[in-house]
Amino acid sequence: MMSLKRIYAAVFLIFLAAVIGSVALTSWYTVDQSEQAVIMTFGKVEEGISEPGLHFKMPWPIQEVEKMSKETFSLQFGYEEKDGKVVEFTNDTKMITGDENIVLADMVVMWKISDPGKYLFESEDPQAVLYNATSASLRSIIGSTEIDEALTSGKGQIELEVFELLTSLMEVYDIGISVTSVNLQEVELPNEEVRKAFTDVTDAREMEDTKNNEAERYQNQRMNEAEGEKAAIISKAEGEKTARIERARGDVAKFNSIYTEYANAPELTKKRLILETMEEVLPYAEIYIMNDDGNTMKYFPLRTENPAPKPPANTEGSGNNE
Structure with missing residues (x-):
């Protein structure tokens, strides 16, 4: 029959083996390629591990490790897909444009966990904070955009401005989330009657x-x-x-x-000018020149080869009778 001392010794050895086994099992951990980890000492965040592979830490309960995914997550604002069906949240998507018209706008936000420690402990519900920040950003930008731009050519600019505003908000909140992109899904009018009226106005404007x-x-x-x-x-x-x-x-x-x-030769030139002038003024008249002795001679000017036709002589009774 075993003595009490041996029983105590066996129990101690079993306890020691359990402690050693527990230390060995809880001191080593692996991080996958798609994971990141954070080490906590007595519940306080000490460091983040992003490198994949085998890592060592102090055994539980001194240190614990929390693993999270590195993947990009998708936040659906204004709707939710369940079992292949789309559930819309109209109260969330209803917004007022800069020219005081009502539109419905929904959006998809792509985000990552940038700081596991802050993601775990800076906010009770980080995804709810991201959702509310998305709502505030989208409402702010839609509220400064006219309805024509929101429904037609201004979607790209709205996405850019929402991304910038949402990114700055998440930096202020500092909850370990980084926004990688935003995608404005739809901007539409609230009912068919309003849509038809807007279409008529758009057609008239075109x-x-x-x-x-x-x-x-x-x-x-x-x-x-x-x-x-x-x-x-x-x-x-x-x-x-x-x-x-x-x-x-x-x-x-x-x-x-x-x-x-x-x-x-003043005199000769003067006479020539007189004759040329008379020839221009009276082109069809016969000119005679009288010298100092009283003798006359006919002046024969040089004509062009095709002189202008001589006008017909007026006869008796000719002319217009009025």
Whole structure:
């Protein structure tokens, strides 16, 4: 029969083996490629482990390890997918635009755990904080955007501004969450009647834009034509200007030539000018020249090869009777 001392010794050895086994089992842990871990000493966060592999820590209950995923999570704002069905939260998505119209807007936010310690202990429900921050950011940006932009071409700008505002909010809250992207799913009007009215207004605005574009094209066409006519008139005027200048120069040269002749032979030049003037004024008259002796002689001017036709002589009874 075993003595009491041996029983105590056996119990002690069993306890010692259990302690050693517990220390061995709780001192080593592994971190997977898709995981990150945080070490807590008596419940206080000591350090974060992001490198995969085998790691050592103090045995439980001195130190504990909490593992979390490195993956990117998706937060659905305004709706939730369950069993292949979409459940909408209309009260969350109903918002007022900058021009005081009501729209429904939902969004998907992609996020990661950037600091496991803060994610565990800085907030009781970090995902709820992210959801509320998303709501505040989206409402703020929609509230400063007009309905036309929100429903049509302004979605990209809304996403950018929501991302910037939401990122800054999460930095202020400092709960170990980083936002990687936001995706504005839908911005729509609350009911069919409002949607139809908005569509009618949009169609009318598009028609107005079309008419304005056509009017602008017609205006540009007329302006181009007017510019062409203007250029033609200017070109013609420049031609006439040049011709007149050349004629004036010719007249000046002729005058200078006559003046030179006049200076050399005043009387002869004077007579020639008189004869030329009479020839221009009376092109069809017969001119006779009388000298100092009373004798006359007929003046035969030099004519062009094709002189202008002589006008018909007036006969008795001709003319218009009124």
